[in-house]
Amino acid sequence: MIDIRSSDRLSAAEVADVFALATAADEADGISPLSEDGVLGLRGTTHHHLLAMGEGGELAGYAYVNDSGDGELVVHPKHRLRGHGSALLAAAGDGELHFWAHGDDPGAQVFAEKAGFTRARVLWQMRRSLHDLPDVPLPAEVRIRAFVPGSDDEAWLGVNSRAFAHHPEQGRWSAADLRVRFAEPWFDPAGFLLAVDPADDHLLGFHWTKVHPAEGDEPAIGEIYVLGVDPDGHRRGLGAALSVAGLRHLAGLGLGDALLYVDESNAAAVALYRRLGFEVFSTDIQYAR
Structure with a gap:
């Protein structure tokens, strides 16, 4: 035994x-x-x-x-x-x-x-080069600033919950989940981009980037860690503009490529990322019983 x-x-x-x-x-x-x-x-x-x-x-x-x-x-x-x-x-x-x-x-x-167990979910890792990024301007009356830990936590958790209301993991994040990641060595608030209304600093969306360090023969690579737009205050084109803003931040760090994870069934997100030049790199499968 x-x-x-x-x-x-x-x-x-x-x-x-x-x-x-x-x-x-x-x-x-x-x-x-x-x-x-x-x-x-x-x-x-x-x-x-x-x-x-x-x-x-x-x-x-x-x-x-x-x-x-x-x-x-x-x-x-x-x-x-x-x-x-x-x-x-x-x-x-x-x-x-x-x-x-x-x-x-x-x-x-x-x-x-x-x-x-049966096959329940398919998660794609998608990648693209950080060279020749598309030009996608921000919608009018939107500005981007960095996340401020401790000050922006509550507002971010609210937008994240609404943006991922139907996501089995992301939509349930708590303040404790945030704090755990703030303590990780990769966390950099400068790469946690917030889209806000300049009139009142109201949070409209976000692009949280992450950098995976070089490992062995693999060079460092950037990630679209979490990208979300508040459905209650949606600005047309904000998701694409935020995506590119984060990718430009990663490119500015000298990185050559970026990755992201997305459910195969999330047709809207997959379509956005394909328009931005991402292609499927690998596949994870969730089996359920």
Whole structure:
């Protein structure tokens, strides 16, 4: 029987072991097995962690489930096909679950289907060069300024909630979610752009950018981290103009490319990003039970 250890908070040593396992899987598969939610959850208390231990006491597999029933699962390459993945899924419980598989891998699909999961969501990573950006001016009576942590939090959370009212993750962000990201080493308020009405500084929309540092042979790359426009105060063309404003900010940092994540089913967002020159780079699949 495989030894599965369960915890709502991991020790520093356990976190290090999970990161080492994830690195080994990334090197073997060519894609990281943990999303931002998974990485942030390793250092917090919002996730239920499951550790599958190998015969020698080393970490053979890891899974987590967050408060919304979403999770991820990864098995160390040298421990695969030995039942660790199935044991982790069994330990996650019999209720409703949603697990992400990074990369549209046929093996992950077979594993998911055998466990009673079906394909539920498709998340695209799209990319484009930061050279030759289109010229998309801001609508009249709109100006852009940087986000001010502590002062703009409440207004931003309101716009984010309305802009992503039907999004299963983004629309539920709280002040605590903001603070967690403010503490991350990548956070830069200068790259968190707000579109406001100059008459009263009312928030109309935002483009929060992110920079992923160089890693190995991969150069640093920018990201459209979160882009939203308040549906209650929509200005025609603001989404496209904000997109380009953020991309120009990233280009000004000397970056060569930008990425973003978008649901395949979000036709309006996909159409906007294709108009701006983005193309699909990779695919993540969420399996549900």
